[in-house]
Amino acid sequence: MDLRIVLGIALMLVSPAWSQPAAPSGADFQGRMSAASQSYEDLDYEHALEQLDSAKAVARNGEEQGRVAILRGIVLADLGRRQESLAAFKAGLSLLPDANLPVKVSPKVSRDFEEVRRNVQRELARNPRPPPDAPRAMADAQLAPTPPPGLVPPTARTEVGRTRSTPVLPLALLGGGVVLGGIGGYVGLQSRSNVNAARDAAFYSDRTAHLDSARGQALAANVMLGAAVAAVAGATITWLLTGDSPSPRTEVSP
Structure with missing residues (x-):
């Protein structure tokens, strides 16, 4: 699968607002x-x-x-x-x-x-207008004279090959964003679990302990998710800014 498609899907999953349809x-x-x-x-x-x-x-x-x-x-x-x-x-x-x-x-x-x-x-x-699909006439079109068969020069043919090195930085940022997002989601689930445990606790001290843990875990989860969004966005921008580097090859055929 093309890395650009993977980056786009990951960025849309992390930032749901991007998936809202545009007005026609x-x-x-x-x-x-x-x-x-x-x-x-x-x-x-x-x-x-x-x-x-x-x-x-x-x-x-x-x-x-x-x-x-x-x-x-x-x-x-x-x-x-x-x-x-x-x-x-x-x-x-x-x-x-x-x-x-x-x-x-x-x-x-x-x-x-x-x-x-x-x-x-x-x-x-x-001055009637031509239909939109009418072919346009080529202005000043001239037929090039055909040289004798024995005087045809060799034709140079240039082929451009496109090569691209492995995009290490976008992959690293994407991987880091995915890991941070997964950890943040897990920590967020732990925070919710502590909130539910505080509601079920019979003693005030237990309830307070669970709520303190939930607050710390919620803060950590928010920080990790924010870092995940930044990492995925950085991976996308880095990938888009890394252009293809064409490698020209010239072949001469008689």
Whole structure:
């Protein structure tokens, strides 16, 4: 098994917070767009623009970028910044030519939006865009002349082999972290056992002795677990910082 996988699993087991799933970017984008729309409805235009900047930063494709630009054009129109609004409408409709206004606007803004749509459609009719999966033409592609068979020079072929020394330090840190974690867990279990024994003790002196032992063991367990986390994190960082060292080999074939 790859040592990186072992290090990652060990670090996640020691630090459970790392295993929490991240929020999907699509929901994040939709939430920011909803917040921008709500701020626009509340006439809080500056906050709406801030939310749109935030949504643009997480937009994943042209459709989402077009939605951001169209709503930005509406907000800018209400702020009286007509030229910026028209530019935003053009950017959005260039990505979404058939888009509709997402919120209710004044007749003047609606006229501007439809006028920009007509201009964009005329430009697209004159210069249609290729589909996204269309192959790109190679600019200035030229065929190299083929030399006569007798004049073909030998071809040098370079092969790069990747070698790597045994990562002693990451393995040592990982082993130390695992040992410390195991000892800390055992000591923690002993502390819990002493707590339970104190609850069952009939005499005050016995109860006090068990509780004192439990406190000392709990402190030792916490220290060992903290050291285990630091050791595993150090092993991971050391492994990631130790890059592969390529070893070039040159072979010449006729």
